[in-house]
Amino acid sequence: MRSQPWVFGCRYNQIPDRYNSDILADIENRDVLTYLQQIIPDITGIKQSVVMSMTSGCFINEHTDANRGKAAYVYQLTKDWHPMYGGVLHFVDNGIAITPTFNMMSIMKTGDTGMIHCVTPVSDYVLGTRLTVAGILY
Numbered sequence: 001m002r003s004q005p006w007v008f009g010c011r012y013n014q015i016p017d018r019y020n021s022d023i024l025a026d027i028e029n030r031d032v033l034t035y036l037q038q039i040i041p042d043i044t045g046i047k048q049s050v051v052m053s054m055t056s057g058c059f060i061n062e063h064t065d066a067n068r069g070k071a072a073y074v075y076q077l078t079k080d081w082h083p084m085y086g087g088v089l090h091f092v093d094n095g096i097a098i099t100p101t102f103n104m105m106s107i108m109k110t111g112d113t114g115m116i117h118c119v120t121p122v123s124d125y126v127l128g129t130r131l132t133v134a135g136i137l138y
Contacts, residue, residue, distance in 0.1 A: 023051050023077075023133060024049050024051065024133070027046065027049050027075060027133050027135065028046045028047075028049055028135075032046065033045065033046055036073075036107075036137060039107065040070060040071055040107070040137060042070065043069075043070050043071065043137045043138060044138055045137070045138045046073075046135055046136070046137055046138075047069070047135060047136050047138055048068075048069075048135050048136045049133055049134065049135030049136075050133070050134055050135065051131070051132075051133050052130075052131070052132050052133070052134060053129050053130070053131055054087055054119070054122050054129065054130040054131075054132075055122060055126070055128075055129050055130075056122055056123065056124050056125070056126050056127075057121060057122060057124060058087070058119075058121065058122045058130070059086075059118070059119055059120060059121040059122070060118055060119040061118055062092055062116055062117070062118040063116070063117070063118070064110075064113065064114030064115060064116055064117070065108070065110045065114050065115075065136065066110055066111065066112060066113050066114035067110065067111075067112065067114075068110050068114075068136050069110055069136035069137050069138040070109075070110060070111075070137050070138060071107050071108060071109055071110055071136075071137040072107070072108050072110050072114075072134065072135070072136055072137070073105055073106065073107050073108075073134065073135055073136075073137060074089060074105065074106045074132055074133075074134045075104075075105045075132060075133045075134070076100045076101055076102060076103065076104045076105070076106075076131075076132055077102065077103075077131040077132060077133065078100040078101075078102060078128075078129070078130050078131050078132070079102045080102075080128075081099060081100040081101070081102075081128070081130060082099070083097075083099045084123065085122060085123050085126045085128070085130075086120045086121050086122045086123040086126070087100055087119060087120060087121075087122040087126075087130040088100075088119065088120045089106060089117060089118075089119055090117060090118050090119070090120055091108070091115055091116070091117050092115075092116040092117060092118065093115065093116055100130050100132070107137070110136070
């Protein structure tokens, strides 16, 4: 299972393209890279970023981002999200669970093996949207 590609179970990226390009341009700009280089000094770029909009029933299965850059990131854009809504970023090996919190970025090593992680299903009764940007640091 660890070598399988990730499976995204739901409709995503339903945000109009004009907003996608603005969000991705903001994430992939030089100021963000300079900030991230304080954490991971040898990164040189941010690539393969995608905006994800997760609604009721959406999930991402267990996977790694092994052999894809030096690290992967998930930047949370959701306000007022509660753990009971689901959509929690879960790191399988160490049991860490991160509830979406507005303006928070999680960074994980990719390397040869990567970190096994998933996103738990968004609860069926949730009317809101879990909005994130995810990508690879090279």
